[in-house]
Amino acid sequence: MFDRIKAAKERLRGYANVTPVMTSRTLNQMVGADVFLKCENFQRVGAFKFRGAFNAISQLTDQQKSNGVITYSSGNHAQAVALVGQLLGVPTTVVMPNDAPGVKRAATEGYGATVIEYDPEETTREEMAKVLKAEHGYTLIPPFDHLDVIAGQGTAALELLEDLKRLDMLLVPCGGGGLLSGSAIASKGMDPACKVIGIEPELADDASRSFHTKTLHTVKNPPTIADGTRTPSLGKLTFPLVLEYVDDMRTVTETAIIEAVQFLFYRMKMVVEPSGALGLAALLSGALSGSGRVGVIISGGNIDAETMSKILRISNNFLSTS
């Protein structure tokens, strides 16, 4: 798999952003480590998902491309597939629940995708996509459980390790495990000594439980503010990869997540969505004790006005910026 990630990196050249690595003296002092934030909030579509979608779709045959692709997502993967489709001239269809936020739908349609709604009371998104795939000959690009998607997501960690040479620890948010397994494979391929740790909300701790018990656990609609991690469980491919390549899993509270988003806003002047701030939440809250050189994947920055306003209204101690 490491070779697939290296190949993905070549494929993404000129299409994906090589995102910057940000640091903060204040942060380093607060956590007692040298922290390097790999800023995928500055990636195209505002999240790492562009990498996986591009890596998967760009490898389709001409016939598959002209038939079009389908996916299910109401989040960043939907926008990523839509934009990649637009860039590569591939028709895209996205299945979304009929209660998805209007702004998510509008953003996805803005990139030229056809959005098809389904009623979550009556069917599942997988079932809906399967029917449409069979009917129209679409190729399915799932949000995480696909080797080319996983390889694409691993390119962010690969860039980070190539840039920094050596890290003692790499912290990666975990939803369905595509970013986590890709990052772990890239990291171990570059430097086996670097410990890779997946971070989840306490309220959506299925992957942590799965990791520690080596049995797949699930969650249903967990009420975490980190909407990118509400995925029911790790996938058929990502679960064994996480077991093989990840060193540990940790969970963080909702308060820790909110404080991390606030710190990034007030002190680092970056817009980061709650799921994107999980790694920093683990460090700032002390859920994980950082030391040496710590890499953190900031996975995305797509947050709506309402959620950000709510977070900013909660009192905090991050009002000055050194």
Added chain:
Amino acid sequence: MFDRIKAAKERLRGYANVTPVMTSRTLNQMVGADVFLKCENFQRVGAFKFRGAFNAISQLTDQQKSNGVITYSSGNHAQAVALVGQLLGVPTTVVMPNDAPGVKRAATEGYGATVIEYDPEETTREEMAKVLKAEHGYTLIPPFDHLDVIAGQGTAALELLEDLKRLDMLLVPCGGGGLLSGSAIASKGMDPACKVIGIEPELADDASRSFHTKTLHTVKNPPTIADGTRTPSLGKLTFPLVLEYVDDMRTVTETAIIEAVQFLFYRMKMVVEPSGALGLAALLSGALSGSGRVGVIISGGNIDAETMSKILRISNNFLSTS
């Protein structure tokens, strides 16, 4: 003056951040130019003001340093002087109006400065600082009308020009004119062909009027959201420098400023204060027609929760991020 800016750059090495230059494919398409944002929101204290304060204070004699410095500001310059004082072991006193926001005072005190309040009904900040200066032997570090402060502020543009080699146009926010005059001198020193344009809010257009009439105009408490530009007028030093080195001045509406802050938040995932977004506001609103290679100084990112929430609630068209 150009030599002073080059010397300031050496002096700042290891203390100030060499801030990143950010770009956006979407932005380039929208304005029909290659736009390069010099991100001083990522500077220490969240604004370019650290540069000028450090350049001025670090050049004081040991005696002056031990006597301490004084300034008047309720904004970013106050925090900059306070942090520089902390870094260099120089006692700092900041004069603020007694109606300054509590968070500004707290942030300044957080860096170890002594804040002294005055009643704007009874005296002026300049008068108050003068009395304290005489009484305690402080050295005054004014917010903009000081050659070492101006030279420090010019280092951001110097870094940008050194990095990019060539620009057709450089857009710089204008309050008291310290950043604008410093940037213009740096820019003309590096590349005389680059047009330097100062940008002000329409509601605080004193510098534009002063520039076009060659007579100093003033404004009083202009009700613009761009609080960093509410300065009454250009200074004794900055006015002639602006006349000599700046090619043109333009104004932007409050709506244009708000939309620029929204664009930076939603599409570029950056936290930028209204004053910091003036250059981008000119481009996005069409107040200025960009072409070729356009540099924009994003001057700062210190915005409170209330102002940002208000801005985000205003409807906009920047919901997706390519």
